Amino acid sequence: MNAPFIPGETVLPASAAERMVVEARGLTGFLDGAVGDPLPGWHACDRDNREVLQALHGALALEYPQAGQPLWAVRMWTNLVWQPVYLAVIAVHFSAVLPPISRMSQRREGSGINGYRIAGEPVGDLPLETMIDRAGAELRAMADGVLAEINTITKLKRVPAIRLLTDRMLGLMTLLQRQSPDLAPSTIRGFSDRWLAAMGLTGQGDLESLFLPDGREVLIIARKGCCLDYLIEPDVYCASCPKQPNRLRRERQRANALEIYGIE
Numbered sequence: 001m002n003a004p005f006i007p008g009e010t011v012l013p014a015s016a017a018e019r020m021v022v023e024a025r026g027l028t029g030f031l032d033g034a035v036g037d038p039l040p041g042w043h044a045c046d047r048d049n050r051e052v053l054q055a056l057h058g059a060l061a062l063e064y065p066q067a068g069q070p071l072w073a074v075r076m077w078t079n080l081v082w083q084p085v086y087l088a089v090i091a092v093h094f095s096a097v098l099p100p101i102s103r104m105s106q107r108r109e110g111s112g113i114n115g116y117r118i119a120g121e122p123v124g125d126l127p128l129e130t131m132i133d134r135a136g137a138e139l140r141a142m143a144d145g146v147l148a149e150i151n152t153i154t155k156l157k158r159v160p161a162i163r164l165l166t167d168r169m170l171g172l173m174t175l176l177q178r179q180s181p182d183l184a185p186s187t188i189r190g191f192s193d194r195w196l197a198a199m200g201l202t203g204q205g206d207l208e209s210l211f212l213p214d215g216r217e218v219l220i221i222a223r224k225g226c227c228l229d230y231l232i233e234p235d236v237y238c239a240s241c242p243k244q245p246n247r248l249r250r251e252r253q254r255a256n257a258l259e260i261y262g263i264e
Contacts, residue, residue: 024090033116038105059111067231073156079113080146088135089172097122098131101138136198163225166205170221185217220253
């Protein structure tokens with residue numbers, strides 16, 4: 001699952017990984033990482049993670065007993081993929097480096113996954129398109145491994161899982177627009193299409209445009225996947241949930257966009 005470092009590429013100085021971690025934390029305010037090998041009890045690629053997965057599943061069952069197995073399985077998945085996707089996008093688009101995603105380990109905290117460690121240095125001096133292609137392929141390999149692991153504990157179907165993975169990437173493309181207002185929406189759409197292609201996710205979700213009263217074009221997510229949070233609070237749907245009428249979804253996302261961009 002490791003993305004090989006090709007001879008002749010530039011491996012950045014030892015401080016590059018620390019810089020990447022600090023930049024990711026500063027940009028999000030919550031992506032909490034460190035440089036180093038996995039600690040005991042952490043989830044990591046290419047190791048036996050059954051104990052941590054069983055503990056995560058058990059904690060979810062205790063916290064959301066009314067929601068049932070479908071939600072517990074989905075929450076296992078979304079917990080284990082969110083940090084790698086965040087780090088990949090931030091490293092590539094903001095730190096201009098290719099991170100060693102397959103050498104990332106993650107910490108379980110109760111019913112969630114928060115905190116990571118990265119063992120290895122990022123690669124620099126690569127074209128943006130190359131970094132997206134390679135990071136996307138590594139993310140998909142990591143995700144496929146996680147899905148297989150989850151299915152040793154409980155049942156999670158492939159199509160709902162990859163649609164939720166798509167949603168995570170699309171959400172980060174909207175973050176990219178907010179953090180980089182100089183980028184044209186068409187440019188961000190191009191990045192999004194390339195990430196989804198590199199991850200084998202084309203057609204599993206997309207970006208749509210909304211035009212705000214000031215004429216600004218903002219991108220929103222058109223999801224195909226459902227996070228099943230409505231099983232916790234019946235009939236309460238996320239703003240972007242595909243289970244609600246399309247008109248209502250866009251109205252709710254428009255209201256969110258007006259609030260985010262401070263338009264009354």
